[in-house]
Amino acid sequence: xxxxxxxxxxxxxxxxxxxxxxxxxxxxxxxxxxxxxxxxxxxxxxxxxxxxxxxxxxxxxxxxxxxxxxxxxxxxxxxxxxxxxxxxxxxxxxxxxxxxxxxxxxxxxxxxxxxxxxxxxxxxxxxxxxxxxxxxxxxxxxxxxxxxxxxxxxxxxxxxxxxxxxxxxxxxxxxxxxxxxxxxxxxxxxxxxxxxxxxxxxxxxxxxxxxxxxxxxxxxxxxxxxxxxxxxxxxxxxxxxxxxxxxxxxxxxxxxxxxxxxxxxxxx
Numbered sequence: 017x018x019x020x021x022x023x024x025x026x027x028x029x030x031x032x033x034x035x036x037x038x039x040x041x042x043x044x045x046x047x048x049x050x051x052x053x054x055x056x057x058x059x060x061x062x063x064x065x066x067x068x069x070x071x072x073x074x075x076x077x078x079x080x081x082x083x084x085x086x087x088x089x090x091x092x093x094x095x096x097x098x099x100x101x102x103x104x105x106x107x108x109x110x111x112x113x114x115x116x117x118x119x120x121x122x123x124x125x126x127x128x129x130x131x132x133x134x135x136x137x138x139x140x141x142x143x144x145x146x147x148x149x150x151x152x153x154x155x156x157x158x159x160x161x162x163x164x165x166x167x168x169x170x171x172x173x174x175x176x177x178x179x180x181x182x183x184x185x186x187x188x189x190x191x192x193x194x195x196x197x198x199x200x201x202x203x204x205x206x207x208x209x210x211x212x213x214x215x216x217x218x219x220x221x222x223x224x225x226x227x228x229x230x231x232x233x234x235x236x237x238x239x240x241x242x243x244x245x246x247x248x249x250x251x252x253x254x255x256x257x258x259x260x261x262x263x264x265x266x267x268x269x270x271x272x273x274x275x276x277x278x279x280x281x282x283x284x
Contacts, residue, residue, distance in 0.1 A: 046245045050103065053092055053227070054244035064090030064129050068231050075107070075240040078114065078231040087152070089117060089131040091228040098224045099249035102194040105242050106138055110186045112237035114138040116194055117152065119225035126153070131228045134158075136194050136203045138239065140186035144279040147192070147203050147210030152230075155220055157273045159211040165270060166263050171217040173270035174263045182208055183281040189242075198253040199223065214261045223255075 044052045053061070056074045069078050069090045078090065097118055108114055120133035132153040139145035149159040157173075159165040164177040184190050184205055193204040199215045215221040229241055271277075 044243050050245040050247045053246050061093055062090050075242040078239045080231040080237050082236040084233040088129050088231050089228040091226050096224050097227050099197050099253050101247040104192050104244045105189045106192050107189045107240045108138050108140045109238045110140050111235045112140045113232035114239040115230045117228035119222040120228050133225050143181050143183045143281045147205045149211045149213050159213045161210045164212040166261050167215045167217050169216045171220045174267040176267045180282045198255045214256045
């Protein structure tokens with residue numbers, strides 16, 4: 017065997033190794049205890065209208081042209097969520113509007129690819145909506161960004177404490193986190209707590225449901241999600257009761273959608 021022939025096998029072997037390494041580098045790497053719910057390659061395990069949803073540059077990507085008649089969702093088919101810790105990087109265009117839907121409800125009466133329920137909002141141009149807790153097609157705004165809230169047994173949300181409101185630039189990647197334990201919900205953006213909510217409304221709340229992401233009616237928009245990681249938590253987290261989560265006399269009602277005025281970001 018000549019030297020040239022002997023060189024063929026090592027080259028082919030090295031090329032194969034390089035290809036494997038490149039593929040491994042492209043795969044999402046979950047933190048310890050977490051698993052990836054999105055491959056970074058295709059929409060396997062997700063269901064929605066492919067007119068709006070695709071994979072672009074390794075990110076789950078939703079694009080709307082401004083002609084949507086109702087919000088459309090892409091739903092994860094890996095099972096229903098109860099208690100969990102979710103981490104995902106998010107990038108949205110200016111004027112874009114999306115959300116991370118969790119413990120959601122589907123139904124044929126709602127329309128194709130429609131999900132109701134809790135939502136961590138992703139809103140590019142309003143700081144006190146970005147990261148808030150909204151309930152799609154139900155109680156609507158449960159907590160603006162910067163609010164700690166207790167929802168009373170009749171479904172009225174009460175602000176018991178205010179936190180800083182920060183601005184997060186559109187068109188850049190930001191780290192979102194959603195933590196759901198029993199009837200206690202918390203959202204973060206880039207490590208900043210945006211809402212903290214206890215839901216005492218037994219009729220209105222949901223303790224289990226699907227995970228989904230959203231493209232919203234309104235101006236043309238593009239939303240992207242990547243490094244989408246989920247950690248399932250034990251089912252036996254305690255449920256807060258009205259005796260344990262008392263609403264102080266100083267609390268104020270959460271201003272309903274349509275009656276609220278934008279709260280500007282706090283000074284840096």
